Amino acid sequence: MGEPRMAVNLAGLKLSNPLLPASGTYGYGKEYLPFCGPEVWGAVVTKGVSLERWPGNPPPRIYETPAGMLNAIGLQNPGVQHFMEEALPFLRQYQTPVIVNIVGKTIEEYAAVAEILSERSEVKAFELNISCPNVKEGGIAFGTCPESAAAVTKAVRQVTNLPLIVKLSPNVTDIVAIARSVEAAGADGLSLINTLLGMAIDVKKRQPVLANTMGGLSGPAIKPVALRMVWQVAQAVQIPIIGMGGITSTQAALEFIMAGATAVAIGTGLFKDPRLPTKIIAGIKGFLVEEGFQDINEIRGITWR
Numbered sequence: 001m002g003e004p005r006m007a008v009n010l011a012g013l014k015l016s017n018p019l020l021p022a023s024g025t026y027g028y029g030k031e032y033l034p035f036c037g038p039e040v041w042g043a044v045v046t047k048g049v050s051l052e053r054w055p056g057n058p059p060p061r062i063y064e065t066p067a068g069m070l071n072a073i074g075l076q077n078p079g080v081q082h083f084m085e086e087a088l089p090f091l092r093q094y095q096t097p098v099i100v101n102i103v104g105k106t107i108e109e110y111a112a113v114a115e116i117l118s119e120r121s122e123v124k125a126f127e128l129n130i131s132c133p134n135v136k137e138g139g140i141a142f143g144t145c146p147e148s149a150a151a152v153t154k155a156v157r158q159v160t161n162l163p164l165i166v167k168l169s170p171n172v173t174d175i176v177a178i179a180r181s182v183e184a185a186g187a188d189g190l191s192l193i194n195t196l197l198g199m200a201i202d203v204k205k206r207q208p209v210l211a212n213t214m215g216g217l218s219g220p221a222i223k224p225v226a227l228r229m230v231w232q233v234a235q236a237v238q239i240p241i242i243g244m245g246g247i248t249s250t251q252a253a254l255e256f257i258m259a260g261a262t263a264v265a266i267g268t269g270l271f272k273d274p275r276l277p278t279k280i281i282a283g284i285k286g287f288l289v290e291e292g293f294q295d296i297n298e299i300r301g302i303t304w305r
């Protein structure tokens, strides 16, 4: 038997393999060149890009927790102009499709970034991070109610023909309701999950560890929650899913695919082992051969299909 086929179709994008970096943990790829350059991945997902430069939160803004980490980076980024001048020329050198993660404080800001970047041939799809606070609605995150999640999706849908992937927040009661609402508003794919809201206290200082008080929990600690949400959403929508949350092994990546994910992303796991994607790709191929599958697409959603 030959090599198993690893290519997947993600909302019309042809990926050579189903592994992607999780937004914000891979920068634009340059720093990882000695370990896993853009050529390793099925697609590169950039860190969040906003219309103007965002300075981010003051330190301390990361903290290690049992089996995970808290971060309150505050979506620091140099803005879309700088992104086009610095990141795109670097990423253009590779065949790997580029998915740009967009962040915004208003619906108009998301749409403006998408409109500007739709003109650039290097950009193959967008991923909307809707966990950002909506400044016009008292700072409640767009992704926490079906209506505002749909509104931002619809606004971006109107300005671009590129595949539109919406990244869901897990800090909700009913993830399926949000997923359905975003699908109906025109999304071509879903990413889940973003980080879970958490905090830690420094008992000697009698104050929260993070300057921002709260931060996003990621890493293996959140994997069962993420897997459950992917499993629920995959059965409720027709559009493909990028599954993520605590993937640090071949076994974990396979679990997400068997729960119904078309692709999987690695975030916090990269900080511990930046060679992880290469190992997991080899691991998945080995599993498929051992278990008698010829194609990765045969195991997607196999737990419920």
Ligand SMILES: Cc1cc2nc3c(=O)[nH]c(=O)nc-3n(C[C@H](O)[C@H](O)[C@H](O)COP(=O)(O)O)c2cc1C
Binding pocket: 022, 023, 024, 025, 047, 048, 071, 073, 075, 101, 128, 129, 167, 193, 194, 195, 217, 218, 219, 220, 222, 244, 245, 246, 247, 265, 266, 267, 268, 269
């Ligand atoms: C340091 C850091 C920065 C992140 N920045 C972003 C971002 O800019 N946009 C976004 O949509 N998600 C961002 N995330 C969330 C990750 O993409 C991912 O959804 C989450 O960390 C769960 O995956 P993991 O457990 O493999 O890290 C960030 C996560 C971390 C740890």
